[in-house]
Amino acid sequence: MxxxxxxxxxxxxxxPSSHGLSLTxxxxxxxxxxxxxxxxxxxxxxxxxxxxxxxxxxxxxxxxDLVTRTRHAxxxxxxxxxxxxxxxxxxxxxxxxxxxxxxxxxxxxTEGEADVLRAAGSLLDRLTAHEAGVPGAAQA
Amino acid sequence: MxxxxxxxxxxxxxxPSSHGLSLTxxxxxxxxxxxxxxxxxxxxxxxxxxxxxxxxxxxxxxxxDLVTRTRHAxxxxxxxxxxxxxxxxxxxxxxxxxxxxxxxxxxxxTEGEADVLRAAGSLLDRLTAHEAGVPGAAQA
DNA sequence: TATTGTTATACTCTATAACTATA
DNA sequence: TATAGTTATAGAGTATAACAATA
Numbered sequence: 001m002x003x004x005x006x007x008x009x010x011x012x013x014x015x016p017s018s019h020g021l022s023l024t025x026x027x028x029x030x031x032x033x034x035x036x037x038x039x040x041x042x043x044x045x046x047x048x049x050x051x052x053x054x055x056x057x058x059x060x061x062x063x064x065d066l067v068t069r070t071r072h073a074x075x076x077x078x079x080x081x082x083x084x085x086x087x088x089x090x091x092x093x094x095x096x097x098x099x100x101x102x103x104x105x106x107x108x109x110t111e112g113e114a115d116v117l118r119a120a121g122s123l124l125d126r127l128t129a130h131e132a133g134v135p136g137a138a139q140a
Numbered sequence: 141m142x143x144x145x146x147x148x149x150x151x152x153x154x155x156p157s158s159h160g161l162s163l164t165x166x167x168x169x170x171x172x173x174x175x176x177x178x179x180x181x182x183x184x185x186x187x188x189x190x191x192x193x194x195x196x197x198x199x200x201x202x203x204x205d206l207v208t209r210t211r212h213a214x215x216x217x218x219x220x221x222x223x224x225x226x227x228x229x230x231x232x233x234x235x236x237x238x239x240x241x242x243x244x245x246x247x248x249x250t251e252g253e254a255d256v257l258r259a260a261g262s263l264l265d266r267l268t269a270h271e272a273g274v275p276g277a278a279q280a
Numbered sequence: 281t282a283t284t285g286t287t288a289t290a291c292t293c294t295a296t297a298a299c300t301a302t303a
Numbered sequence: 304t305a306t307a308g309t310t311a312t313a314g315a316g317t318a319t320a321a322c323a324a325t326a
Contacts, residue, residue: 022316040285053317055286077284077325162293181307193294195309217302217307 019090021064024049025057026094029066029087037082039072066090159230161204164189165197166234169206169227177222179212206230 021029024047031046032038038046044054058081061067066087072078161169164187171186172178178186184194198221201207206227212218 024316041283049316050318051285052287052319056316072284075284075326079285164293179307180309189293190295191308192296192310196293199309212307215303215307219308 019094021060022057025061026091028054028057028061029083029091032067032081032083033088033091037080039078039080041078043081061087159234161200162197165201166231168194168197168201169223169231172207172221172223173228173231177220179218179220181218183221201227 028043028047031043035046040054040058041051043058044051047054047057049057058067058069062069064086065084068082068084070080070082072080168183168187171183175186180194180198181191183198184191187194187197189197198207198209202209204226205224208222208224210220210222212220
């Protein structure tokens, strides 16, 4: 099934995203939405990218005023990344739009099959989170 | 769940592949294994990439003697791509190796959860195949 | 000396546009 | 004129290595 996954991943990546953000950028926003403010390193671990990649991802988000960056209180090396109101609005809108796309696809499935996919979502997260050493990762 | 998919896709892409082939290359080999000889265009449609991308994918496979290229009998414009014996050996070996990796992960799941994933595999294929207009695509 | 984060650089994969050849 | 395939080129996303600042 990994071939299926790659094909689906390509499809999702090329899905028209009205806001012009990459999927990893949206995923990063979603993670912040779920867990609250985090440091770049924590985000890199959770999104399973290297720190320099997260730097670039955050630069793009900051440029669009989707995240704010503040100094960590007790440790001057760390930055704390938080969502702006614009970002939470975008996430809500994005979810609605995507739900519409998914709904179209899921309409072709039976009830039971849809349940299978929903269940698979959380399982996939448990599998990937396991190796990254993130205990409480949840599904988006 | 699309965030989970992207993370898993990144993970799979970066999985150590002893043979040095990209996942799309392996997927192309698997498709040839499943459907028999096909033309570059047919492969591009099934793998959901553009023809020039398939050209490059095939170039890499040809270089490693994993596929052969012959002229189509009735139409001189077309090429017919077929697997070599080396490729079928590699596929078998790859499957074993990957099964081992998957087995480790699946060991963390219950029986029912594993069934969910297996079922999801074929569903994902039906979803992606639908949009690409490939009627009889199967899971790998 | 170790850690957080960034900058500089390069690589992989894929795409679009333009070209060649066969039909 | 239309189609199969290729070549040329560009862009997105990520990685590694080297560096700056703070602990």
